[in-house]
Amino acid sequence: MNVHNFNISYQTYEHINELSVEDKLLCMRAEDALKTSYSPYSKFKVGTAIQLADGEIVLGSNQENVAYPSGLCAERVAFFAIGSSKPNAVVKAMAITAFTESFDIKNPVTSCGACLQVMAEFEQKQKSPITVIFYCLNGQIMKVEGIRSLLPFVFVEDRLAGIT
Template identity: 70%
Template sequence: MNSINLNISFEQYESITELKLVDRTLCELAEQALKTSYSPYSKFRVGTAIRLASGETVLGSNQENLAYPSGLCAERVALFTIGATYPNAVIESMAITAQTDNFEILKPITSCGGCLQVMAEFERKQNAPIEVIFYCLNGEVLKVSSVKSLLPFAFVEDRLER
């Protein structure tokens, strides 16, 4: 038996004011996306902004449905919009934040496993890393250089036998 350790590197900031302007702007756009969240059941709004290599930005927000599994997370709303509208686009970076009136969010929220899997597929498809910024509206920011570092065992095509 082998014992193997996995470590990830990420950057941590006290607030988005410490980020480069291009990243700070992306975070501010993710915050704007919160306004289009349809979350009448959880009251938990999530917004994401994705910057393409072309310079365009695509926004997404979570869209709930009374039949809970039928809703969609903000990340997948934005990513699938890119897939349908800009099928050959290269994604450079994405910012994700959340907000609720029910309690104070003290730490950055991170993407669920389903979203990470979709993010990993886009990263694999474009053969280039996607930088991810998770941030709390009132503080801390976490920044990773690629989705692969967040989901090292992603379900990918090369794991399938043919």
């Protein structure tokens, strides 16, 4: 038997003012994205802002449906918008935040497994890491370099897409 360990490095911040101007702007744009959330069932709004290498910022918000599996998370909304309108764009960084009137969110909300898989494929396709900022509106902020830190056993099969 062999035992293996993962070491994951991430940064934490107590307040948005501790971030760089660029990261702070990305968090504020993720907060803006909350306004377009369609979440009448869960009442849990999620917004993301993705910064492309050319400086453009693309927003996404969660979109629910009465048939729950038919909805889509904010991250995938934004990534699929990028994939369909700018298929060769390089994603530099992203910020994700959440809000609900039902309770206080005290910790950063992280991405689900399906979103992490989509994020990882973008990262693999562009051959460069994506910085992810999990921004809690009234609490701690986490910053992670690269999706592999969040999903170490990402599903990858290059032969399916002919990627070499």
